[in-house]
Structure formats: C-alpha cells, structure tokens
Amino acid sequence: MGNNFLRLLSGLWVTVRISLISIAFSLVLGTLLGAVMTSKNKVVKVICRVYLEIVRIMPQLVWLFIVFFGVTRLTGANFGGETSAVIVFTIWGAAEMGDLVRGAFQAIPKHQFESSLSLGLTKPQMYLNIIFPQALRNLLPNVINLATRMIKTTALVSIIGITEVLKVGKQIIDANRFEFPNAAIWVYAAIFFMYFLICFPLSMISRAIVKKQQRSE
Amino acid sequence: MKFTKMISAVFAAAAMTLTMAGCGNGESGSTPANSNAQSNTSETSSASGSFRTVDQIKESGEIKIGVFSDKNPFGYVDNDGKYQGYDVYFAERIAKDLDVKLTLVPVEAAARVEFLETAKVDIVLANFTVTDERKQKVDFAPAYMKVALGVVSPDSAIIKSVDDLKGKTLIVVKGTTAETYFTENAPDVKLQKYDEYNEAYSALQDGRGNAFSTDNTEVLAWAKSNPGFTVGIESLGSADAIAPAVTKGNETLLKWLTDEITALGEEQFFHKDYDETLADVYGADETYKENLVVEGGKMDTSSETASNSDKSASA
Numbered sequence: 001m002g003n004n005f006l007r008l009l010s011g012l013w014v015t016v017r018i019s020l021i022s023i024a025f026s027l028v029l030g031t032l033l034g035a036v037m038t039s040k041n042k043v044v045k046v047i048c049r050v051y052l053e054i055v056r057i058m059p060q061l062v063w064l065f066i067v068f069f070g071v072t073r074l075t076g077a078n079f080g081g082e083t084s085a086v087i088v089f090t091i092w093g094a095a096e097m098g099d100l101v102r103g104a105f106q107a108i109p110k111h112q113f114e115s116s117l118s119l120g121l122t123k124p125q126m127y128l129n130i131i132f133p134q135a136l137r138n139l140l141p142n143v144i145n146l147a148t149r150m151i152k153t154t155a156l157v158s159i160i161g162i163t164e165v166l167k168v169g170k171q172i173i174d175a176n177r178f179e180f181p182n183a184a185i186w187v188y189a190a191i192f193f194m195y196f197l198i199c200f201p202l203s204m205i206s207r208a209i210v211k212k213q214q215r216s217e
Numbered sequence: 218m219k220f221t222k223m224i225s226a227v228f229a230a231a232a233m234t235l236t237m238a239g240c241g242n243g244e245s246g247s248t249p250a251n252s253n254a255q256s257n258t259s260e261t262s263s264a265s266g267s268f269r270t271v272d273q274i275k276e277s278g279e280i281k282i283g284v285f286s287d288k289n290p291f292g293y294v295d296n297d298g299k300y301q302g303y304d305v306y307f308a309e310r311i312a313k314d315l316d317v318k319l320t321l322v323p324v325e326a327a328a329r330v331e332f333l334e335t336a337k338v339d340i341v342l343a344n345f346t347v348t349d350e351r352k353q354k355v356d357f358a359p360a361y362m363k364v365a366l367g368v369v370s371p372d373s374a375i376i377k378s379v380d381d382l383k384g385k386t387l388i389v390v391k392g393t394t395a396e397t398y399f400t401e402n403a404p405d406v407k408l409q410k411y412d413e414y415n416e417a418y419s420a421l422q423d424g425r426g427n428a429f430s431t432d433n434t435e436v437l438a439w440a441k442s443n444p445g446f447t448v449g450i451e452s453l454g455s456a457d458a459i460a461p462a463v464t465k466g467n468e469t470l471l472k473w474l475t476d477e478i479t480a481l482g483e484e485q486f487f488h489k490d491y492d493e494t495l496a497d498v499y500g501a502d503e504t505y506k507e508n509l510v511v512e513g514g515k516m517d518t519s520s521e522t523a524s525n526s527d528k529s530a531s532a
Contacts (some may be wrong), residue, residue: 184419
C-alpha cells in the first residue's frame with residue numbers, strides 16, 4: 001500500500017502543527033483579551049463584545065476564505081495557506097479564550113476578594129494565592145475543550161490548499177477507489193483513531209490537573 | 218443587551234459586505250447587469266494578487282498549477298504520494314515545455330476560481346468545465362477534453378431520465394456543472410450538496426440520496442468498480458469543454474497555452490495522455506476515447522454521440 005501510513009502521519013503533523021501554534025497564540029492573546037474584557041469601561045466592553053460576536057457568527061470556513069483569498073484581493077498581501085490557517089484559528093481561539101477568562105474571573109465570588117484584603121494580603125498576593133488558582137480551576141476544563149474543538153476544526157483547511165490528515169485520508173480513499181471501493185471506512189477509522197490519540201491525552205491532562213488542585217486544597 | 222446585539226449584527230453585516238465586495242473584483246456599487254462590461258477595467262484597480270506573465274514565470278523558474286488531489290483518474294495522489302492523472306500528465310508537459318519546475322497545488326472544486334482570481338496559482342488544470350458564468354471570472358484556453366453530465370443510481374431503483382428524479386433527492390458536489398444544471402433545469406429535484414466527491418459517493422452508498430450526478434466520465438468510471446450501481450443517464454446536457462484556465466487578463470499565458478495546445482494536437486498528445494492515464498479505467502475503446510479527448514482545442518460538436526440529450530442546457 002505504498003507509504004500511506006507515513007503520509008497519514010505527516011498529514012497528522014500538519015494538523016497538530018497548525019492547532020498547537022494557534023492554541024499557543026490564542027492562550028496568550030486570549031488571556032490578555034480576557035483581562036481587557038473584565039474592564040468596567042462601556043466602550044471597551046462593547047468593542048470586545050462585537051469582536052466576540054462577529055467571530056462566533058461567522059463560520060470558520062468563511063474566515064479562511066476572507067484571510068486566504070480576501071486579504072490578497074484587497075491588500076495584495078499574500079499569506080501562505082498555513083499562515084492563513086493560523087491567523088484564522090488564532091482570531092477565533094483568542095476570542096473564545098478571552099470570553100472564558102472573563103467568565104472564570106467573574107465567577108469568583110466578591111467575598112473572596114474582600115476577605116483576602118481584610119486578612120491583610122496585598123493585591124498581588126491576593127491574585128497570586130487566592131484568585132488565580134480558583135480562576136484557573138474554573139478555566140482549565142473549558143480551555144481543553146476549546147483546544148480539542150480547534151484541533152477538530154482544522155479539518156476545514158483543505159479548502160485553502162493545505163493537505164492535513166483528513167485530506168490525506170480522502171486522497172488515499174480516492175486513489176484506491178477502483179480497486180478498493182470500501183477502503184473509506186477503514187481510512188476514516190484510522191483517522192478517527194489519530195484524532196482520538198491527540199485529543200484524549202489533552203482531556204487526561206486537564207483531569208489530572210483538576211484532581212491535583214483539589215488534593216492540594 | 219439588545220443594543221450590543223444590534224451593534225454586533227451591524228458589524229457582521231459590514232464584514233460580509235466587505236467580503237462580497239472582494240468577490241466582485243472590487244467593483245463596488247456596480248449593478249449585476251453592467252458588471253460584465255466593467256470586468257476589463259477592474260483588473261487595473263486591483264494591485265493585489267496580480268498574475269504572472271509567461272516571462273515572469275520563466276524567470277522565476279517555477280510554475281504553479283492547481284489540480285485536484287482526489288479525483289482519480291484525472292488528478293489524484295497515488296499510494297506513494299505522487300500526483301497522477303490526465304490533468305497532471307498535461308501539467309507536467311506544460312512545465313517541461315516552459316522549461317520550469319512544476320509545483321502542483323491541491324485545489325477543491327469550490328475554490329478553483331478564487332485560486333486564480335488571487336493568482337495563488339498560474340493555471341488551473343482541475344477538470345475545469347467551461348461555462349459562461351466562469352468565463353466572466355477567469356480566462357479559458359482551448360479545450361483538451363469534453364464531458365456531459367451523467368447520473369448514477371443504485372440497481373434497485375435506476376434513474377433513467379430527469380423525470381424519474383421528480384420529488385427525489387439528487388446528490389451533487391458544490392460548485393460543479395451538475396449543481397448548476399439541475400438548479401436551472403429541474404427545480405422539482407431536491408438537491409443534496411456536498412463539498413467533496415468522496416463525501417458524495419459515501420452519501421450515495423449510504424442511501425442518503427436516490428442518485429448522484431456529476432460529469433459522465435466520473436460516474437461511468439465509478440460505476441464500473443462499484444457493483445450494485447448503474448449509470449442510468451449516460452449523457453445529459455450539451456457536451457462541455459474542459460479547458461485550462463488562467464487569471465482573467467493574463468494574455469501572455471493564455472496565448473502560450475493556446476499555441477501549446479495547438480502544437481500538441483499535431484503530435485496527438487492527448488490521445489497518448491488518455492492511453493497513459495485513462496485507459497486503465499475506461500478501457501482502450503476507441504469510440505469512448507474519441508468522445509472524451511479533444512486535440513488541438515477543436516471541439517467537433519457535430520460528431521458527438523452524446524447528442525441524444527436535451528440541448529436546452531445552458532451549460
């Protein structure tokens with residue numbers, strides 16, 4: 001069967017590479033955005049809200065078209081496929097991440113702030129020891145969930161000419177469709193397994209972290 | 218809360234308008250009726266994604282050609298990861314005659330026009346059927362192949378005519394001629410649309426639709442290797458030309474391709490292409506070969522055996 005398995009793996013690497021880079025950017029930018037979102041300034045709030053809603057309303061496929069084709073058309077800047085994909089998934093990931101961070105902070109009861117200050121903790125001490133650990137615990141499962149969603153959504157990028165794992169699978173099915181018309185189910189099963197191998201450890205990590213936090217309290 | 222929702226809706230609408238303006242080649246405010254007439258002037262306005270002339274391609278030492286990567290036997294990737302097929306064979310010849318390196322870019326049916334409009338590729342050789350609508354957006358060189366539509370259905374309920382399809386579900390791939398044909402000529406047929414051929418065939422096999430329509434070359438080849446399915450309609454609509462496409466206005470490359478196809482006609486290049494890439498699938502049957510292959514860009518419409526079909530098709 002040629003080197004199909006290796007090709008699937010290299011396709012998987014493309015998927016993982018795009019996802020990981022986008023997730024990394026999203027974590028950093030999203031945390032910053034989340035901090036901004038907790039602002040009490042009305043204008044800032046509205047701008048953040050609008051950004052979030054636009055990203056949520058428009059399907060990722062449309063974003064891919066806008067960044068890969070639209071930007072070239074309007075400005076002449078020619079991004080490569082993978083760069084475009086990372087930009088799109090970062091725009092999306094940062095928005096979602098920002099909202100998660102905002103939610104995690106706002107979910108912390110007011111008395112936690114008040115009682116830490118009344119105990120005589122300084123503000124940095126309060127954030128470091130009281131607020132952040134609690135916010136993080138609320139945040140982690142959601143972030144992992146977002147990460148797995150991002151990994152799965154990268155399957156869309158074949159429309160802009162990137163050959164990721166699902167596309168490799170489709171190529172393999174098609175190349176063999178005359179000799180093995182039923183290859184599809186096996187190839188898809190292999191791909192399912194590959195996605196599972198990436199996403200499952202992520203959920204395990206999040207579960208482990210949550211458990212460890214609970215024990216340390 | 219309502220206020221913020223309204224604002225976000227306005228922004229979303231603005232963003233979409235922006236995209237659509239992009240789709241219209243940057244001609245904002247033109248009515249659909251006169252947008253054709255303006256298509257010449259719009260080229261100069263967009264500095265973006267500008268195409269490369271033949272000289273520029275030669276100078277760079279590389280040509281980018283968009284092909285299908287999952288449409289066996291026209292453009293696909295074999296088990297060793299190498300591009301193969303009728304279109305790819307031609308692409309390799311183009312690169313050889315230009316004396317440049319060939320870079321093949323995998324494209325999806327729905328994004329072929331976009332790839333050319335933004336000049337992400339120099340040529341698209343992805344089983345691209347010539348239609349009036351597409352002619353407004355890209356420039357086609359002379360044909361190197363021709364096809365009509367075919368409809369494949371399960372043996373248990375063979376669809377033999379468009380009338381058989383009334384009220385039934387027909388599977389099509391987005392952005393293909395089949396989608397346009399049935400939307401315009403058979404409004405009674407329910408269309409189930411997929412992004413990729415692969416998904417469409419899976420849908421047919423799973424019985425999610427009553428039949429699947431796309432180019433007859435495609436369905437004939439598929440039915441041959443999938444027992445239980447028959448091509449009930451072998452030829453529908455007028456025979457369409459399949460031709461290489463370049464970015465609109467790229468005259469030097471268009472002229473080069475036209476000359477190339479004429480020259481290749483003299484050595485019967487596409488017959489050889491058929492023998493190398495398609496004969497395994499369709500057989501070396503001469504009548505079938507003549508039905509498919511176009512040499513020197515000359516579509517001999519009078520000798521079509523596919524003429525029993527209805528000619529009212531606007532494709």
